[in-house]
Structures are given as structure tokens and as C-alpha cells.
Amino acid sequence: MQGDTKLKVGILTFHRTTNYGAVLQTYALQKTILDLGYDVKVIDYNNEEIYSYCDYRVLYGKLPLKTRVGKIIRYSHNKKIAKTFNKFRNKWIDLSVECNTNAQLQSVEDGYDAIICGSDQVWNPLAIHFDFDAFLLSGVKGKRISYAASAGNITLWEKYLKKYWICLHRFDSISVRESEMIQPVENLSEKKVRLVLDPTLLLNKKEWEKLEEPLGNEIEKDNYILVYYLGKNRALTDTVKKLQKQTGLPVVLLGRQIEGIKSISVPAGPSQFLSLFHHAKFVITSSFHGTVFSILYHKPFLVFGNGNYNSRMNTLLSALKLQSRMIDNESANLERINKVVDWGQVDSLHKALKEKSINFLIEALR
Structure with a gap:
């Protein structure tokens, strides 16, 4: 059914979240x-339990004043970022009617x-807030296909095996x-079941450069260390400090401030996220998609383990023979990034x- 038949395809994923990779x-x-x-659209499924990013306990909960003030500041910062995500979605993603x-x-x-x-x-019970019927395509009458589905930590399935068993049997193609x-x-x-690349690696x-937008004047192109991290990581922090001291380069940060590091x-x-990777001198990250864009833009980079979510990074780095870029618990020897x-x-x-990944899609949609 490729090409001239115009098969109508819907994509169900996490498109509404304020997350770069998603x-x-x-x-x-x-x-x-x-x-x-x-003919393809992203299905605008808006489950508020999944996508709600405003935690009202920040304003009304019984939290210490200092904690609440910090959270309110971060919430204000996040609202600014959320607006840029909405702008990107409106410009670049073709959505169905909202449901x-x-x-x-x-x-x-x-x-x-299909x-x-x-x-x-999309198969992580916690990430989908146990909305199995939606993300296991229970009500779909056409073809049921998974592309690069992930469960985060597969052990989370143990309590729900019967549900997964029933629904996965109905899929036409699984990757x-x-x-x-x-x-x-x-x-x-x-x-x-086929192993395929994350969609970001299909472009x-x-x-990707066509989607980029300019950086602010405070950032000098090709002359900074980009740090994109998820959660606290002492080894990552120590490595950033060492690299900053060795190079004298400014640190540009995607994420919370790191104590003891002067950063922008x-x-x-x-769109700015893409520009930041494009023009970085070095990248330090604990993010899967931080790893992806370091590779796509050919940047010297190091990846720091992220607990139970290392599998996706290990799979990618092994496939591309870049295992040496993964750091587990120790502060990195800077020779590795150079x-x-x-x-x-x-x-x-x-x-x-x-x-192979695109061929999976062609065969699944045939």
C-alpha cells in the first residue's frame, strides 16, 4: 500500500509532554x-493524568517555604519552555482532532x-498512567503496529502480564x-519482534538543521560545553567541573543548575535544543536523546549512566561501536572525550x- 494508495496512518505517542526527545x-x-x-497525522490524545505538568501542591501544599519558592521559580521557568514547545508542535506536527x-x-x-x-x-505502565487500552491499541480496528516501543524498565510489566499478553497478540507488526x-x-x-532505531535517528x-532556531547573544557558537542531564549524578558533575577547568569554556545547561558550576x-x-547540540564544542549528558543528537551532529561527547534506563543507551552505543563513550559511576578521564x-x-x-528500520515500516504498512 506504499505511495499512491494514500493509506491513512495515525501515530499514538507522547507528543504533548514538555520533553525534547518525546x-x-x-x-x-x-x-x-x-x-x-x-497520509499521516499524530493522534491528539490528551490524557491529563499523563500530561499534567502543573503540580498544585507547589502553591497550596504543606511544603517548607524555601522548597515552595524554589518550585514556583522552576514552574515559571517551565511555563516559558512549555510555550516554545506549543509553538513547535503548532508549526511542525500535523495533529488530529483532540480526544x-x-x-x-x-x-x-x-x-x-493503521x-x-x-x-x-508507550509500554511503561507508570509513564502511561496505566492507560493500557489506549497505548496497547485495544480499540483499534485497522492495522496495529508498534514502532520502537519502549517500556523503560521491563520488570514493571510483571503485575500486568495478562493485559499485555491479550493486547500484544492482536498486533500485526511489532518493533x-x-x-x-x-x-x-x-x-x-x-x-x-524487530529491533529498530528511535525515530530521531531516521532523519x-x-x-534536523531545517528546524533549528538561533541561539541567544549570550552564547558563542562552537565555543561552549553543553550539559544535558536527567537527575543528580556526581560523576557527571565532577567531569563537567574538570572539563570546564581544563578548557576554560563556558557551560551551557539544559536542566537544573549544578552546584559549584557557573553556567548559562x-x-x-x-528548535533551540537542536541548535545547542549543533554548535556545542563538547557534550556531557545522561539523556538518551542527548546521546542521539551528539551522534547525529558528530560531537565529542560522554554519556553517564541513568539508573534503570541505561538499556536504550547501551543498545544504541553498542550498535554504533561507541561503548567507550558510556561512563558508569566514576568521574571520567578527559582523554575519553578527546x-x-x-x-x-x-x-x-x-x-x-x-x-532496516525504514524497511520495517514499509513492510508493516504494506
Whole structure:
């Protein structure tokens, strides 16, 4: 059904969250399917329990005053960022009509020939707030496809195996993002499960550059250390301090301030996020998508482990022979970030994996 038949495809994922990776992977999957010749929209499913980012306990809860003030400041900062995300979605993502309940979702899904669930942690019970019917495509009448689905930590499935078993059996085509998910999903679904790339890796550098927006005047291009981290990490912090001292470069921070490090904190939207990676001298990150864009933009980078969520980074780094860029618990020897990467080899491996991933979509939508 490729090309001239205009199969109608809906994508169900985490497009509304204020998270760089979630929004950019949504755009990338939509563009990839559109480029294959299909009529595609992102289903605007708005489950407020999943997407609510305003915690009213910040304003009204019984928290210490200092804690509340800090949270209010961060909330104000986050609201500014949220506006830039809305701007990006309105400009670059083609949405269906909004639906807020499972009944409304099913009604919208009935208008599509195929629904693709993914990417991101669409099979993580906690991330989807136990909304299994939506993200396991229970009500879908057309083709049911998963693309690069992730569960975060697969052990979270243990209490809900029966639900996953029932729903996964109904899928027409299944692909996942992490290698450790293949066997459990094959056991439950009794279907062949393919390992594919995160959608952000289906686009090349030039395609991402088209979405970039300029950085502020306070940031000198190609002359800063970009730090994008999730959660506290002493080894990461120590490495940033060492690299800043060695190079004398300013630190540009995506995330909370790091104690003891003078930095520029940027309220960046997705387009500025891309520019920050494009023009960084070095990247230090604990984020999967921070890793992805360091690779796509060919940046000297180090990745620091992020607890139970290392699987996706390990899968990617191993596939591209970049395992040496992963740091576990120790402060990094700075020789590792300066070690020359064979980007020709990386690009060749990436190209082969990209072809396999796109072929999965072609076959699934046929």
C-alpha cells in the first residue's frame, strides 16, 4: 500500500509532554511516514493524568517555604519552555482532532487504516498512567503496529502480564527500541519482534538543521560545553567541573543548575535544543536523546549512566561501536572525550540500521 494508495496512518505517542526527545521523535516518525508517501497525522490524545505538568501542591501544599519558592521559580521557568514547545508542535506536527477519553480516542482511530504506537515509553505502565487500552491499541480496528516501543524498565510489566499478553497478540507488526525487550515481547505476543532505531535517528543532520532556531547573544557558537542531564549524578558533575577547568569554556545547561558550576541556563524549546547540540564544542549528558543528537551532529561527547534506563543507551552505543563513550559511576578521564571518533564507521553502521528500520515500516504498512 506504499505511495499512491494514500493509506491513512495515525501515530499514538507522547507528543504533548514538555520533553525534547518525546516531541522530536514524534516529528521524526511523522516525517518518515509522510516521506514514504502516506497520509499521516499524530493522534491528539490528551490524557491529563499523563500530561499534567502543573503540580498544585507547589502553591497550596504543606511544603517548607524555601522548597515552595524554589518550585514556583522552576514552574515559571517551565511555563516559558512549555510555550516554545506549543509553538513547535503548532508549526511542525500535523495533529488530529483532540480526544480526551478512550471512547473519543477510539472514534478518532476508526478513521485510520493503521495506527502506529510509539516511539518512547508507550509500554511503561507508570509513564502511561496505566492507560493500557489506549497505548496497547485495544480499540483499534485497522492495522496495529508498534514502532520502537519502549517500556523503560521491563520488570514493571510483571503485575500486568495478562493485559499485555491479550493486547500484544492482536498486533500485526511489532518493533521495539531496546534489545532486552525482544525476548519478553516475543514470549508474550508469540510474534516476531524487530529491533529498530528511535525515530530521531531516521532523519539526518541536514533534515534536523531545517528546524533549528538561533541561539541567544549570550552564547558563542562552537565555543561552549553543553550539559544535558536527567537527575543528580556526581560523576557527571565532577567531569563537567574538570572539563570546564581544563578548557576554560563556558557551560551551557539544559536542566537544573549544578552546584559549584557557573553556567548559562537556557529556556530552550525543541528548535533551540537542536541548535545547542549543533554548535556545542563538547557534550556531557545522561539523556538518551542527548546521546542521539551528539551522534547525529558528530560531537565529542560522554554519556553517564541513568539508573534503570541505561538499556536504550547501551543498545544504541553498542550498535554504533561507541561503548567507550558510556561512563558508569566514576568521574571520567578527559582523554575519553578527546579521543577521535571514526565518524565514517559510525555513519556507515547508522545507515544500515536506518535502512532496516525504514524497511520495517514499509513492510508493516504494506
